Amino acid sequence: MGKFKINGGNRLYGELRVSGAKNSVLPILAASILNEGTCVLHDCPRLKDVYSMIEILEHLGCKITFKGNDIIIDAKDVKDSEIPDNLMRTMRSSIFLMGALISRNRSALMSFPGGCDIGHRPIDLHLKGLRKLGVKIEESYGYIRCEGAKVKGSEIHLDLPSVGATENIMLAAVKAEGVTIIRNAAKEPEIEDLQNFLNSMGAKISGAGTNTIVIEGVKKLHDTEYTIIPDRIVAGTYLCAAAMTQGELTVTNALKEHLEPLLSKLRETGCEIFTGNDYIKIVCNKRPKAVDMIVTLPYPGFPTDLQPQMVAVLSIANGTSIVTETIFDNRFKYTEELIRMGAGIKVDGRVAVIRGTEKLMGAKVVARDLRGGAALVIAGLGAQGTTIVEEAEHIDRGYEALEAALMSVGGDIVRIV
Ligand SMILES: CC(=O)N[C@H]1[C@@H](OP(=O)(O)OP(=O)(O)OC[C@H]2O[C@@H](n3ccc(=O)[nH]c3=O)[C@H](O)[C@@H]2O)O[C@H](CO)[C@@H](O)[C@@H]1O
Numbered sequence: 530m531g532k533f534k535i536n537g538g539n540r541l542y543g544e545l546r547v548s549g550a551k552n553s554v555l556p557i558l559a560a561s562i563l564n565e566g567t568c569v570l571h572d573c574p575r576l577k578d579v580y581s582m583i584e585i586l587e588h589l590g591c592k593i594t595f596k597g598n599d600i601i602i603d604a605k606d607v608k609d610s611e612i613p614d615n616l617m618r619t620m621r622s623s624i625f626l627m628g629a630l631i632s633r634n635r636s637a638l639m640s641f642p643g644g645c646d647i648g649h650r651p652i653d654l655h656l657k658g659l660r661k662l663g664v665k666i667e668e669s670y671g672y673i674r675c676e677g678a679k680v681k682g683s684e685i686h687l688d689l690p691s692v693g694a695t696e697n698i699m700l701a702a703v704k705a706e707g708v709t710i711i712r713n714a715a716k717e718p719e720i721e722d723l724q725n726f727l728n729s730m731g732a733k734i735s736g737a738g739t740n741t742i743v744i745e746g747v748k749k750l751h752d753t754e755y756t757i758i759p760d761r762i763v764a765g766t767y768l769c770a771a772a773m774t775q776g777e778l779t780v781t782n783a784l785k786e787h788l789e790p791l792l793s794k795l796r797e798t799g800c801e802i803f804t805g806n807d808y809i810k811i812v813c814n815k816r817p818k819a820v821d822m823i824v825t826l827p828y829p830g831f832p833t834d835l836q837p838q839m840v841a842v843l844s845i846a847n848g849t850s851i852v853t854e855t856i857f858d859n860r861f862k863y864t865e866e867l868i869r870m871g872a873g874i875k876v877d878g879r880v881a882v883i884r885g886t887e888k889l890m891g892a893k894v895v896a897r898d899l900r901g902g903a904a905l906v907i908a909g910l911g912a913q914g915t916t917i918v919e920e921a922e923h924i925d926r927g928y929e930a931l932e933a934a935l936m937s938v939g940g941d942i943v944r945i946v
């Protein structure tokens with residue numbers, strides 16, 4: 530179990546490059562088995578979740594090479610359709626293999642996915658959508674058996690715009706007979722990235738990025754080479770770290786159009802933001818101001834995956850801020866650890882009231898989930914004294930060598946055992 534040791538107080542200054550998005554590369558890796566050949570992916574982040582996905586693909590029969598940030602997937606010999614429980618439980622994204630295996634092998638057998646403890650995360654909308662495509666699904670003793678011999682295009686109206694359900698239905702519909710229309714689809718940029726990847730293999734999908742996605746079934750796909758879009762959540766995390774330390778950072782390979790809700794709130798705190806085609810520069814010279822309202826919402830609303838990092842910044846703001854979490858029902862757990870560092874936070878259900886304090890104090894804290902852990906690292910960078918963030922493996926799920934990146938711009942952070 531690794532830990533981060535952070536001596537707070539250093540102003541972050543310099544340039545950081547963001548690599549490909551975790552939430553793109555994971556469904557895209559699953560999607561690569563739709564092609565009975567080879568896919569080459571560029572700018573893949575070296576993350577714990579990416580290694581977990583590779584382990585599942587290898588179990589299914591893929592041959593994988595991970596060199597630098599390129600992944601080559603040879604999926605000629607995918608015969609197996611069963612994923613053992615221990616592999617399913619490693620992360621939430623293991624569920625993408627359900628749609629992918631239905632497309633590839635017309636069957637799938639798996640247990641429920643694992644993932645960070647941030648609230649109730651059912652898969653009912655995934656199963657409802659797949660059933661609408663004609664997949665026969667049986668659930669027994671914690672296992673889900675899918676049989677998709679007669680997958681047929683259909684119109685599916687999602688009860689809520691679930692990112693994962695939208696992607697899983699897309700994956701299952703690529704080789705279905707006829708046309709599938711997903712209405713009230715999620716609009717996250719990573720869904721558009723999955724569409725673009727699948728189309729680069731010969732799929733016929735349009736509309737991703739809007740709330741209606743149309744998938745025309747095709748018979749066969751072909752080899753492709755594809756570059757993953759930049760990780761907007763990693764970019765946002767770096768920007769919050771700069772705001773926390775009253776620093777100055779240029780974040781490259783970052784797309785401002787994917788980060789508007791965060792940039793607008795950082796401007797409200799008093800930070801200056803400058804943007805170009807593929808970079809975002811943040812300049813913060815004074816203590817941040819409080820913001821009266823942040824509400825997490827599906828894209829293009831404020832992302833739930835940046836809520837903890839922003840709360841860390843607001844914990845040292847001048848004034849009182851209110852943050853409402855509408856996506857997950859238990860995503861404020863990390864605030865208990867921030868309170869150990871002196872933060873003035875009261876949580877009532879889905880609302881957090883943050884009374885800014887001038888300085889946080891270093892403390893021993895525990896990362897309970899990925900983004901909550903990132904928030905604790907940010908807090909540690911700004912705090913007086915030493916912070917130890919335990920259970921760093923949660924953070925490794927979504928950040929490639931976070932300590933090296935932060936150290937390169939002046940953060941005093943090391944990994945210890
Ligand atoms: C790998 C990936 O891309 N993960 C992201 C994805 O997760 P994920 O795809 O799991 O998130 P969803 O959009 O599906 O979940 C949103 C909400 O819908 C609910 N729900 C979801 C599915 C379902 O079948 N039934 C149901 O009720 C969930 O409990 C949650 O309250 O989107 C989340 C919301 O932006 C992000 O925080 C995650 O980082």
Ligand SMILES: C=C(OP(=O)(O)O)C(=O)O
Nearest residue numbers: 621622644645834899900
């Ligand atoms: C919740 C997250 O991811 P996942 O859906 O992979 O658990 C996240 O990236 O913050």
